[in-house]
Amino acid sequence: MKDVHAGFVSRWLQLAAIAMLLLCAGGAQAGFDLKDRPLAGIEREFGYFKAADGTPLAYVVYRPEGAGPLPTIAWYDVYGAGSMPPLGMVRAWVARGYAFVAASVRGTGCSDGDYVPFGAQDARDGAVFVDWAGSQAWSNGKIGLVGNSQPGIVQFGIAALHPTHLVAIAPGGTISRIYADGWYLGGIYNASFAAHWSRYDQPGASLKFAQLRAGLGDKDCEARVARIGPNSLVARVRAQPYDGEYYQRYSPYDRAPDVTVPTLMVQSWTDPAVGSSALNVFARLTAKSKRLFVLSGGHDSYLDSTAQEEVGRWMDHWLKGDDNGVDGEPRVRIDFGTTPTAAANYGDVVPVHATATQALADWPAPETKWQSWFMTAGGALQDKPANGEAAGTREYFYPAGTELPGDAVQFAMTALDWGSLRYRTPPVAHDTAIFGAPEVVLYAASEQVNTDFMVNLHDVSPSGDVTFIQRGYLRASRRAVDSSRSTAQYVFHPHLKDEPLQAGHVYRFDFSLLPVVYILRAGHSLELLLAAPSPIPSPGWGLTPLMLPGFNTVYHDSTHPSLLKIPVVPGIKAQGPEPQCGSLPFQPCRHENGSTS
Incomplete structure (x- = not known):
């Protein structure tokens, strides 16, 4: 059983595979030269888009060479996605006929501004990101959000703001109430989780990925690397020992009633980082089209092949219009006995086999x-x-x-x-x-x-x-x-x-x-x-x-x-x-x- 430290999994420990960045796609970028080797058939572009207040936020987009406009998959996180999103997923989505765009939350990675951990600004900027991406020449205007952990949690907040170009979401590895299921379980301070995420998980990944992008020649990012350090989560959580607006405005439990776009939730019920509380969110979604895929495994079970195939079918239906029957299937799929194999590289989809699958009409099951x-x-x-x-x-x-x-x-x-x-x-x-x-x-x-x-x-x-x-x-x-x-x-x-x-x-x-x-x-x-x-x-x-x-x-x-x-x-x-x-x-x-x- 793999070791899992406190936090949304120690992403920076996965950076032994950083050399994979050198194999990602090449492509021109206004403002700096890219000092790496291209991957045949995929174009890549680094840049910055402007938040509503003018703050430049870092992005990177990958797309099939010479293709466009395309349905677009978007990933938005605090770990450095605007420098290097999970490359295995990038390859899989591009091969499936999508553009894949990733951006870093303000104050993280190469994005400018001040980072407020789990602050309401993340969702507001995320909605701007979605509509900016949907208006680009390489996008056909249909955006689907994907992501696990924090990039899954934030999808509920973004979707609740109803950005024009958002068509569907597929959050994984999420949580219900940020307060009661995260930092204060049952009212008890989850100190180790908060401390590790604040000091190591988030800033460690944010720094490493920003350094990579700066090393490719992004001078704007180079200037921002020096200010990346431990975030203010612990101080904020200590100062707010009761539930309230700070926690609720980011909580999927509170945001779910305002989510109306088609939603596929992916959740491991044995998730060692965030637990299974997200299953309490499903019934609160008001989206007419919603599905739940439950499996057992670690915090990164979102990258399991069975999960990614479900996400792929979901997006193919809603973004491409494929008549694949996904909207007519039972709302809930449960996989038992999943036996994943090790991923070859950071972000690769992991081959998985399940010993049994159970369908339910809804969650909770009406016949309970x-x-x-x-x-x-x-x-x-x-x-x-x-x-x-x-x-x-x-x-x-x-x-x-x-x-x-x-x-x-x-x-x-x-x-x-x-x-x-x-x-x-x-x-x-x-x-x-x-x-x-x-x-x-x-x-x-x-x-x-x-x-x-x-x-x-x-x-x-x-x-x-x-x-x-x-x-x-x-x-x-x-x-x-x-x-x-x-x-x-x-x-x-x-x-x-x-x-x-x-x-x-x-x-x-x-x-x-x-x-x-x-x-x-x-x-x-x-x-x-x-x-x-x-x-x-x-x-x-x-x-x-x-x-x-x-x-x-x-x-x-x-x-x-x-x-x-x-x-x-x-x-x-x-x-x-x-x-x-x-x-x-x-x-x-x-x-x-x-x-x-």
Whole structure:
């Protein structure tokens, strides 16, 4: 399993393949000579377009030699796309008959101006970029936005502004709420993620790619390279510990209702960098034509061949008018058992094979049924509220126990028994398709005025293999729920203020785990682990827990029915042989004795 650091994947670590820039297309550029070798059949042009306020923003466009005007694919990011977008994708789109244009967000790469991380200006400039590209001689005026991670997230903001030339979008590797699913998971500061992205991921890639473009002879860019450094994200996030306009104006969750262009979302539900919260966005899209492709894998699963073929078909239909049937297919495609191979070069499309595919009419699936598993004082999960001997309380000492699902080595270290609680179902009689966001209801008390909860969900096999499925978090003082914005699939916490606990008082805590797309096989059990979050990145998230040590007590009886609710789609069975322990991407596995495969 590959190592993933905090942030939207450490892009600058992929720069060992920078030499590939020397193989990209040649072409004239007004203002400077390009000092590299051309790639036969592809023209390239570097330049700058003007934002609405006159700020010059860097772009690069690739197109088939001598062709035009063409439908145009656009990529817009903070990592240096205006210098070098993912070249494997460039080649694939040009071969498909498109122009491919990429631009850098203001203040990043070779673009002028000041960079405000996840600021509203990104979308405004992006809308100008789309309409500028659509008016160029090499474009036929039809623009499709593509991109993974930040260049996927920003698509929602751009599309919500309705630029004239935008025809379709295909965001991948995105997130739902920038605050609650990114920098403050469940209200808990995701410090490692923010710090690494602010200091290393974004500025590292931005600098390296800008240096490459400057080295090709761009004197304007050369002058801008010196000012690239750590961005202001950490300072901004620290200064704004509650949800609000700064986070909401960039959040796909908030922007989705204003997106009306055809939208294809691509999301790995095991994404180790941003999680699976983006699946909560799909239902909020108002676009009449929308599709969702869900797979398992890493943060760069957008580059998987299966994902790119879906994106290609989507754009062929909406930008070229191909009658390929994509708009008449089921809205949701789920791939299981994806086994990617390593990419030869940075940005190459990765050959992938899936062991099974499942279609759904929508997400969430209309046929979803909810199963309730009630916690007991004996550590069981059962199908009715605890009573009699099963009723009572359990306690654990916070924050002594935690679990790190970053990789097999981390996961082998089990949470301390006295610093955590485990609850387990009996073996299930039938394959159980858990499609959606499980919900936890805890009736609990703390010795302190505040505490943090982390819930991890496991699959326990008959032989004792324990596989990580998913996780969720909540700070107790952020327990307030906005019922008007909550759905069956998502408990909405507004995160507008802290409400301290009264020591020893029993409170109800409701919160959703991140969405799951997993089939629990017959004979396996579900296990819930309740523990403390950890600041150690696992693999990218490292949440700063409250240092308020004390005993937390969980109640289990008819008056305090603590429970786990799981969304189940009936009639779906696991396909193929059972995967070996540790073989699933970003789902580490251990044996119950603590060893790993």
